[in-house]
Amino acid sequence: MKTSTPVRALVRRIEARTPAHRDRAIDGLRALALLAVPTGHWLLGGFTRSADGAIHNASPLSAFGGLAPVSWFLQMLGIFFLVGGYASVLSFRRHEGSTGAWLKGRLARLGRPVLGVTAVWAALLPLLHHGFGVPGDTLRTASTLVIQPLWFVGVYTVVTALTPLCVRAARRLGVWAAAPLLGSVAVVDFLRYGPYADAMPSWLSVLNILPGWLFAYQVGVSWGEGRLNRRHAWGLLIGGAALFAALLVWCGYPMSMVGVPGETRTNSHPPSLLVPALAAAQSGAAILLRDRLGRLLRRPALWAPVVVINLSAMTVLCWHQTAMLAAAIPASYLGGASGAVPGLVGAPDSVGWILARLAWMPLFAGLLVLIGRYARGFESPWTRAGAVRRGLAGVLAAGFAVFALGLA
Known part of the structure; x- marks a missing residue:
């Protein structure tokens, strides 16, 4: 009973400080979509170990294609963009200053944590390599995983900057303001997967990045503007589910919503038509x-x-991959000659691996909580950070990005 007392006190304090007008459902949806990100990466990501002791990315989806439907439920970025659009409308409406000041505040909240995690990893790389002998390929694998979820922040930043335009579109067209975005993705998919695909340039798929993710955000803006009712919601649910099923059954789209090593097509990077279809549903x-x-x-x-x-x-969002790596990198030294530690390091090609990974996930969560106690300071305004410290963090972050992207 004693151990639960602080928790109960925290629960009561949070409840007492919550304004009566707070939209708890919106916060609940955001939390659900957010938790799906680390759950998906932890469950569907694995590591193999090469002869030189380095770890490399792997996925159980390569061996267990039947797990692909799990990715349908864990790919909840559509909900995140939906709620983001809804919340941005309310924030934009309440803001009394200029649009530029509003955007600056929103974008700073996104940029500070990204700058923090990349700067910290830039400082860790030489320490791990020269101080602890961690192989260079392991560090490249780790850097790829750390930077992997940060693409979302970049896209979300651009989408947020478009909020004033989205508001005007919602006021004029209502929920139908999102339709041209869906159509744009469909056209690009037809060109890159249709009968003339061989004649299309390789960069064509990049055109789907903005409309593919802006779709759900625009729906959220229309929702926040009061231009979306239950009839529209049923239309989104049924229409999105029907389109999603048609693309899988008749159009040959990959079953998985996330990339699978060895497959030439992916649904999320950049988004295919399957992404806005799922987001609509x-x-x-x-x-x-x-x-x-x-x-x-x-x-x-x-x-x-x-x-x-x-x-x-x-x-x-920024540190959950670091939490998994904090367990996997030391484990790569503990598996003997084979380097295999079930569920952490070793080919993710058995039911035993899946069960072991599920058992490791509470450890990942605990490490994330521990890291978060120190890393959460990056989310707060850097009021005490001078120009020199901010500049140093920027240089470190840029260096890490160059390394992670394979440019050095």
Whole structure:
């Protein structure tokens, strides 16, 4: 009973500080989408060990194609963009200053944690390599994983900057403002996968990055503007699910929503038409379940974790791969000659690996909490950081990006 007292006190304190007008359902959806990111990366990502002791990326999806539907439920970035659009409308409406000042504040909140994690890793790389003898290929694998979720921040930054345009489009066209974005992705997919695919340039797929992710954000903006009702939500749910199924069954789209090593096509990097189709279905379901979720989160014990997760959103996004690597890199030295530690290092090609990985995931979560105690400071305004320190962090971050992208 004594150990639970601080937790109960925290729950009561969070409940007491929550404004009556707070939209708990929106925060709940954001927390759910956020938790899906580390869960997906931890569950569907693995490592093999080469003869020189270096670890390399692998995925159980290569051996277990039947796990692909799991990625449908863990790929919840559509919900994240939906809620982001909704919340941006409310924030934009409340802001009393210029649009530029509003954007500057929003973008700074996204940029500080990214700058922090990349600067820290830039300092860690030489220490791990020269101080502890970690192989260079291991560091490249780690750098790739650390930078992997940060593409989202870049896209989200651009999308956020387009909020004023999205608001104007929503006020004029309502939920239909998102339709041209869906059509744009469909046209690009037809060109790159259709009968003339061999004649198309390789960079064509890049054209899908912005409309593919802006689709759900625009739906969220229309929702925030009050231009989306339950009839529209049912249309999104049914239409999105039907399009999603048609693309899989008749159009030959890959089953997995995430990239699988060895496959030439991927649905998410850059997004294919399957991404906005899934986002439409998820958005429709989220809008329909909003009131029920809001009532559920009136319970203080359920609401408190949502608040904690939302307050640490960028920390979770930026540091969850580091938490997994903090377990996997030391484990690569503990597996004897083979270097295999079930569920951590070793080919993810057996049911035993899957069960072992599930058993390791609480450790990843614990490491993330521990890292977050120190890393969460990057989310706060750097009021005490002078120009020299900010400049140094920027240089370190740039150096890490060059290394991670294979440019050095």
